[in-house]
Amino acid sequence: MMTDRFARRVRRLLAPLALLALAGAAAPGAxxxxxxxxxxxxxxxxxxxxxxxxxxxxxxxxxxLERRIAGVDTTSLFPARALQDKPNVGYVRALxxxxxxxxxxxxxxxxxxxxPPDAVKLIQEAGIRIARVPDEPTAEGVIRKIAEVxxxxxxxxxxxxxxAAVDRRFAVLAKARASIDRPVKVLFVLALQNGRPLVGxxxxxxxxxxxxxxxxxxxxxxxxxxxxxxEAVIAAAPEIVVMMTRGDAAPKVEDVFATVGxxxxxxxxxxxxxxxxxxYLLGFGPRTPDAARDLMKAFYPALDPPALxxxxxxxARP
Amino acid sequence: xxxxxxxxxxxxxxxxxxxxxxxxATFSALSAACLLVVLLSIGTGAVKLSPAQVLDIxxxxxxxxxxxxxAGHALVVVNIRLPRILVGLMVGAALAVSGALMQGxxxxxxxxxxxxxxxxxxxxxxxxxxxLGDRLLAAGALPTAALPGGxxxxxxxxxxxxxxxxxxxxxxxxxxxxxAGVAIGALAGSLMGLLSYISDDRQLRDVTFWMLGSLxxxxxxxxxxxxxxxxxxxxxxxxxxxxxNALVLGExxxxxxxxxxxxxxxxxxxxxxxxxxxxxAVSGIIGFVGIVVPHVLRLAxxxxxxxxxxxxxxxxxTLLVGADMLARTIVAPAxxxxxxxxxxxxxxxxxxxxxxxxxxxxx
Numbered sequence: 001m002m003t004d005r006f007a008r009r010v011r012r013l014l015a016p017l018a019l020l021a022l023a024g025a026a027a028p029g030a031x032x033x034x035x036x037x038x039x040x041x042x043x044x045x046x047x048x049x050x051x052x053x054x055x056x057x058x059x060x061x062x063x064x065l066e067r068r069i070a071g072v073d074t075t076s077l078f079p080a081r082a083l084q085d086k087p088n089v090g091y092v093r094a095l096x097x098x099x100x101x102x103x104x105x106x107x108x109x110x111x112x113x114x115x116p117p118d119a120v121k122l123i124q125e126a127g128i129r130i131a132r133v134p135d136e137p138t139a140e141g142v143i144r145k146i147a148e149v150x151x152x153x154x155x156x157x158x159x160x161x162x163x164a165a166v167d168r169r170f171a172v173l174a175k176a177r178a179s180i181d182r183p184v185k186v187l188f189v190l191a192l193q194n195g196r197p198l199v200g201x202x203x204x205x206x207x208x209x210x211x212x213x214x215x216x217x218x219x220x221x222x223x224x225x226x227x228x229x230x231e232a233v234i235a236a237a238p239e240i241v242v243m244m245t246r247g248d249a250a251p252k253v254e255d256v257f258a259t260v261g262x263x264x265x266x267x268x269x270x271x272x273x274x275x276x277x278x279x280y281l282l283g284f285g286p287r288t289p290d291a292a293r294d295l296m297k298a299f300y301p302a303l304d305p306p307a308l309x310x311x312x313x314x315x316a317r318p
Numbered sequence: 319x320x321x322x323x324x325x326x327x328x329x330x331x332x333x334x335x336x337x338x339x340x341x342x343a344t345f346s347a348l349s350a351a352c353l354l355v356v357l358l359s360i361g362t363g364a365v366k367l368s369p370a371q372v373l374d375i376x377x378x379x380x381x382x383x384x385x386x387x388x389a390g391h392a393l394v395v396v397n398i399r400l401p402r403i404l405v406g407l408m409v410g411a412a413l414a415v416s417g418a419l420m421q422g423x424x425x426x427x428x429x430x431x432x433x434x435x436x437x438x439x440x441x442x443x444x445x446x447x448x449x450l451g452d453r454l455l456a457a458g459a460l461p462t463a464a465l466p467g468g469x470x471x472x473x474x475x476x477x478x479x480x481x482x483x484x485x486x487x488x489x490x491x492x493x494x495x496x497x498a499g500v501a502i503g504a505l506a507g508s509l510m511g512l513l514s515y516i517s518d519d520r521q522l523r524d525v526t527f528w529m530l531g532s533l534x535x536x537x538x539x540x541x542x543x544x545x546x547x548x549x550x551x552x553x554x555x556x557x558x559x560x561x562x563n564a565l566v567l568g569e570x571x572x573x574x575x576x577x578x579x580x581x582x583x584x585x586x587x588x589x590x591x592x593x594x595x596x597x598x599a600v601s602g603i604i605g606f607v608g609i610v611v612p613h614v615l616r617l618a619x620x621x622x623x624x625x626x627x628x629x630x631x632x633x634x635x636t637l638l639v640g641a642d643m644l645a646r647t648i649v650a651p652a653x654x655x656x657x658x659x660x661x662x663x664x665x666x667x668x669x670x671x672x673x674x675x676x677x678x679x680x681x
Binding site for chain 2: 090091100102103115122127
């Protein structure tokens, strides 16, 4: 009887373990891609690319290298088909070594942030080249990023053309900026937490894009993304509030200006809210001149910034 | 003279025999489960390999492989999966045994390995390394060992501080240690809040991911740095078990039974701080294993530390390797933080166990 009861106990104890094991065995792997043998160290150069970082993926698509992409990361939101067509290797700071290896890449292009360090080391030990592309939120940074991705993939000529086109568009923007007498004060609100705005200060990509669009950052005295009190918001006196969409959800004018601080600003009085897609606005990829121009148009409706020359996205737009 | 009625002696002997049988059966089951999970783990992952391929790689691991395709597979099995499984076994065993030791030492079912301040100290040190490291050194120049090294040192420093505060005239007050531990935990929590306030986006995400735990960075060098910290706890288990069994009666009673109570306390605390400090440094904070594994075993085996401690080591290792196998396969080629899985799977199971057998906890 004792053993009987005990047997039941053991079964109870083991049931979840068995489930664990079964689930592990039945869990789907990395898709059919993983069926072929790993090439290991003998990979042919530049054949299969894992792209980590929204801007890197955008550039690869703009260069027409879509077919060479073996996997992308969670921030590769543009073009939208990237995450639908390609396996997702996770978040840039939490890469899985075996996961990346299972895609049999020969080159991993990442933003500077790739990690954790041990995972990166293991991937390198497998003979796979990991290249970090500098991630500087400026016009020059975008040009450098494009050139670097071109160099890494052997698509220098295409990258040169793309970089030149993007550069021309930045130049047109710069000219338009020069005609602005008084920059409008802009506050970038990353999120409203319980009615308390989390704003983009100096050194953020939000600060860079506001300046590219000819605005002045109303939160320029703050470093990084920080929560701002209602009083500080009123003192900063932004004339326009910029926010980004999260997935399909866009912040609503009535919600944003329902907060005491934002309601009492010039932006609140004019109900001036600009909402844009997050990666388009802050990604600092080939589409950045367009994003800056869209912003400029919203900031200075009377200015009517000139159309930008030529398509800069090289057909990346779906 | 005490005379035991023959029937009573008989039923006592039967009970002892029954318990022994139960222990043997449980240990066989635990070992089998552990072996099964380890085997499944070696064969499972984002890179699809057949059991025959894995076996081939393991058998030829020493011989060296010429064919590049096999070399690629061998790297996955030998340099990624094997160290990961070993780290999982050691971290799981360290956390579960430490949990059982702390529950025995503090005579409190709520005690977990974090109680000696290791997790709080390690967490704070890790967050400080992530957030301040870049500023102190030139950007990106932070060595790979800085984070685990910092976490390990931080964990030990806080434990030493707590132990010092709780020890007066060569006697450690468990109650003071418990309360001071709570206060230090609160202090560490608020300092971490401050660090996350001054951190940028990337650092904040790093801290968050670290807090959720992962075996993702496991490598042979981590195995060799973890082993010297974890194995002493496992080796000391027989000595500690007898002491903790005596301690159940009370500190004074254990002392009168001839137990070196102070030495026992010190040894427990030092060993737990070392094992948990090293585990946390390698894998981040993995909750739940330390507190629940010992309780599950207590329900099955009773409270005798001589079986509870080794059982905890086995079940803790098994649980963590199993959870890690899930963590690295369900969203492959990405992976989930393991801390999410251990609690997500373990907590409902434990609640179910409690509801079903809650009576056993009162006694």
